[in-house]
Amino acid sequence: EVAALQEQPLAGLRVVITAGPTREALDPVRYISNHSSGRMGFALAEAAAQQGADVTLVAGPVEQSTPMGVTRLDVTSAQEMKTAVDQTVAAGTDWFIATAAVADYRPVAVADQKMKKEAGTDSPVIELAENPDILAGVAALTEQRPLTIGFAAETRNVAEYARDKLTRKGLDLIVANDVATPGLGFNSDSNAVEVFWADGSERFEARPKRELARDLIRLFQSHQSNRLPQ
Ligand code: CTP
Ligand code: CA
Numbered sequence: 001e002v003a004a005l006q007e008q009p010l011a012g013l014r015v016v017i018t019a020g021p022t023r024e025a026l027d028p029v030r031y032i033s034n035h036s037s038g039r040m041g042f043a044l045a046e047a048a049a050q051q052g053a054d055v056t057l058v059a060g061p062v063e064q065s066t067p068m069g070v071t072r073l074d075v076t077s078a079q080e081m082k083t084a085v086d087q088t089v090a091a092g093t094d095w096f097i098a099t100a101a102v103a104d105y106r107p108v109a110v111a112d113q114k115m116k117k118e119a120g121t122d123s124p125v126i127e128l129a130e131n132p133d134i135l136a137g138v139a140a141l142t143e144q145r146p147l148t149i150g151f152a153a154e155t156r157n158v159a160e161y162a163r164d165k166l167t168r169k170g171l172d173l174i175v176a177n178d179v180a181t182p183g184l185g186f187n188s189d190s191n192a193v194e195v196f197w198a199d200g201s202e203r204f205e206a207r208p209k210r211e212l213a214r215d216l217i218r219l220f221q222s223h224q225s226n227r228l229p230q
Contacts, residue, residue, distance in 0.1 A: 007051075007052075008051060008052030009051050009052065009221065010048055010051040010052045010053035010217070010221070011051075011052035011053075012052070012054070013048075013052070013053040013054065013094045013095065013224075014053070014054045014056075014092055014093045014094045014095075015045075015048045015053045015054065015055045015056070015093070015094065015095045015096075015097065016055075016056045016058065016085060016088050016089055016093045016095070016096050016097070016146070017041050017044055017045050017048075017055065017056070017057050017058070017096075017097045017098075017099060018041065018058045018059075018060075018081060018085060018097070018098045018099060018100035018102070018134065018135075019038040019040070019041025019042055019045070019057060019058070019059050019060065019062065019064075019099050019100055020036050020037070020038030020041065020059050020060035020061060020062035020064075020100055020101070021033045021034045021035070021036040021038075021060045021061065021062070021100070021101045021103070022060045022075070022076065022077050022078040022080075022081055022100065022101075022102050022103045022131075023060065023061055023076050023077060023103070024077055024078065024103045024105070024106035024107060024131075025076075025077070025106075025107070025110045026107050026110065026111065026115070026126065027110065027111035027112075027113065027114050027115045028111075028112070028113070028114055029114050030114075030115070032103060032105070032106070032107065033061075033103065034101050034103065036060070036062075036100070036101035037062060037063075037064070038059060038060065038062035038064050038099075039064065039189070039209050040099045040151070040191065040209050040212075040213070041057065041059070041097070041099035041100065042057070042059075042062075042064045042067060043209040043210045043212070043213035044097055044099065044213045044216065044217065045057040045067050045070045046067035046068075046070070046210070046213065047210070047213040047214045047217050048095075048217055049067055049068065049069040049070050050069075051217065053095075054071075055067075055069070055070045055071065056070075056071045056072075056073065056088050057070050057071065057072045057073070058073045058075060058081055058084045058085055058088065058100075059072055059073070059074055059075070060075060060076065060081065060100055060101075061074075061076060073088070077103075077106065078102045078103050078106065078131035078132065078134070079106070079131065079132065081100060081102065081134055082132050082134045082137065085134050085137075085138065086137065086138075089138055089141070089144075089146060090144070092144065093144070093146040094146055094147065094224070095146050095147045095148075095149065095220060095224070096135075096138045096146040096147070096148050096149065097149045097151075097220075098134060098135040098138075098148075098149065098150050098151060099151045100134070101153070102131060102133075102134060103131060104130065104131060105128035105129060105130055105131060106128065106129055106131055107126055107127065107128060107129075108127040108128065108129045109127070133169065135148070135150050135169055135171070136168075136169040136170065139169050139170040139171050140170060147172050147173075147220065147223060147224055148170075148171050148172050148173075149171065149172060149173045149174070149175065149220060150165060150166070150169060150171045150173070150174045150175070151174070151175045151176075151177075152165050152174055152175070152176045152177070153176075153177055153179045154176060154177070154178060154179065155178070155179055155180040156180065158176050158177070158178045158194070159176065159194065159196070159201075161176075162174050162176035162194070162196050163196055166196055166197070166198070172197060172223060173195055173196070173197045173219075173220065173223060174195070174196050174197075175193050175194075175195050175216065176193060176194050176195070176196065177191055177192065177193045177194075178192070189208060189209060190206050190207060190208055190209065191206065191207070191209050191212050192204060192205050192206040192207070193212065193216075195216070195219060197223065202219060204216070
């Protein structure tokens with residue numbers, strides 16, 4: 001009994017995680033997206049579920065199998081991801097972890113038929129509209145606000161940009177990784193990150209994403225226990 005409890009340190013904790021890219025439709029067959037694999041989010045979902053958390057994974061289009069015990073909600077666009085996140089978080093959530101590479105913009109107009117090439121005309125221009133910031137929306141909640149954790153993939157000025165996102169979005173923690181390093185981070189099996197919060201930071205040198213997931217969860221737990229009861 002005691003041993004079982006020790007293996008489930010996150011029992012009763014409700015965790016919502018976004019993962020993967022979003023796809024923003026141009027017409028029925030074309031879209032704008034990115035190369036996010038979803039691996040980091042799926043690894044975090046697996047690690048949290050293994051430790052007894054009640055995990056909901058809101059996943060964009062990715063080729064990943066659902067970790068055991070995890071509730072998976074599949075979405076396509078950023079707007080669909082936001083709807084799924086807002087509904088799930090509103091039902092009661094302790095941690096919100098945003099690993100998704102949400103498309104910052106979507107095409108303003110989505111053609112209902114496949115667009116045709118028009119010979120002899122100018123190249124088309126795609127007009128874009130900004131997508132809602134899913135993470136900033138959760139961080140701004142005034143009631144039932146979960147411990148809110150963002151991810152930032154940067155190619156330069158990593159610490160500066162990450163700290164800026166931490167304050168601008170009102171987050172508790174931000175996990176930053178330098179995607180300029182070949183073989184690390186985006187679309188890779190290994191990752192090295194630095195985590196920032198209001199009055200501190202911690203570096204995690206390169207390690208497999210599964211191992212990093214367990215280490216990050218331990219860090220999130222230490223921030224959870226610092227919180228005042230809500
Ligand atoms: N994020 C989000 N919704 C968006 C954009 C980003 O939830 N529309 C989340 C990501 O899941 C990530 C964090 O915000 O946890 C940072 O994403 P990032 O793309 O680095 O930040 P942006 O604010 O979009 O800034 P930029 O792309 O200009 O660096
Ligand atoms: Ca972005």
